[in-house]
Amino acid sequence: FPTLKKSSDVIFTSIPGSMTQKILSGRTSRPKPFRVTNVDRSVKKGIMADVLVDLINKVSDSMSLEGASALVLDEDGTSVDTEDFFQTLPENAVLMVLEKGQKWTPHNSPSRDRPSDCKQKPRTDVAKLTFDLYKNNPKDFIGCLNVKATLYGAYTVSYDLRCYAAKSVLKEVLRWTIFSMQATGHILLGSSCYIEQLLEEEERVEKSLALPQESRIRQLQSKLLGKISY
Template identity: 40%
Template sequence: METTSSFLKSVSKRVWAAPQRPFRVCSWNRETKKWVTAGTLEELKERAAQALLMSTLLTLVCEEDGTELDSDEFFMALPDNTVFMGLKPGESWKPHPLNQRDGHKPRDNKPRAGKDIAQVTFDLYKKSPKDVFGSLNVKATYQGLYSVSADFQCLGPKKFLREALKLLSTLLNTAGYLLISTAKVIRRVIQGADFLEAQQSKAVANTEYWH
């Protein structure tokens, strides 16, 4: 009976499990970046700690602005591929060096004549040292309310070679089809010319016969 109850609990947990979503996590100095999937905030914290090799419970903040991720409602409202920063006790969020000017002054503190409408960020990274080219993550934010992100992942050497061979095979098949079609057209033209020449010769022979 106990085994049946455990089995039903396991099945129920699988059926009602939250869908897995992709996210990226990085260390406080942004030197380590990893991909993780999670369906809840607790799963994200646990897998982020494993990916970043942190033994202690960590605090997750948005890598872009340092906002702490402290509720499942906030977690569910964030889009896929959001980048989080994992912080251990004693560590704190700092803005990206590219977003700073004049020492440690954030770029946003510089007086501006107008109001920001949209912001686009580009993040080039590698999921594996074996990747031939880096992957690119593009994130666009409109008026700080709506955000859209796209992730362009590149391939490793084996996958890159396989895709290149597939493309070459497709090009060769297309070229072969064009050559066969061209040969058929040329053969029909030659056959038509031979037929016309034979008809003309026959007409000339008939004319000479009657004369």
């Protein structure tokens, strides 16, 4: 008789002389938003992906790269090279894409163009605000706004404002605008018809008053002509 060994994800069925393996797709991964920057951090884009391969392909297409050799964490340069580690990343994690020959550099690393003996004067930042506008989907109308505030270089507060409903709100505003314009047009059309009827009624009254006077004038003319003929 066949024996079954069942787990949450894989079912193994063993039969004398054969073995089959069936992978169950019970858990479906949900796409997560990521922010990907280039090596010099001059370009940052928001991309939705559910697996590592999908993210690499979308990054290559979005940034017009011939081939992305590696993805690392922008914070500390940790390489994102396995699917298991990729699935543990939180939403809106900042990644850096590297091409062949490029290496990760920390945020406060000195520029290559400056001489090594040139030292910067130490300074103390009181407050620093960073605004990051990105889109999780290219079809998004406005996108998302991430505001990050740093006080004295030690305390950091961030807020992520997602404007997913802005497009639907704009549609409702346009729909009500069109409805109000149509209603205004119907009111103006009805008012013009009513005014036209009033004017026609006044003209009819004036004509009805003018007819008796014309008939009297004709009667007087006929009487005068009759007397002259005699």
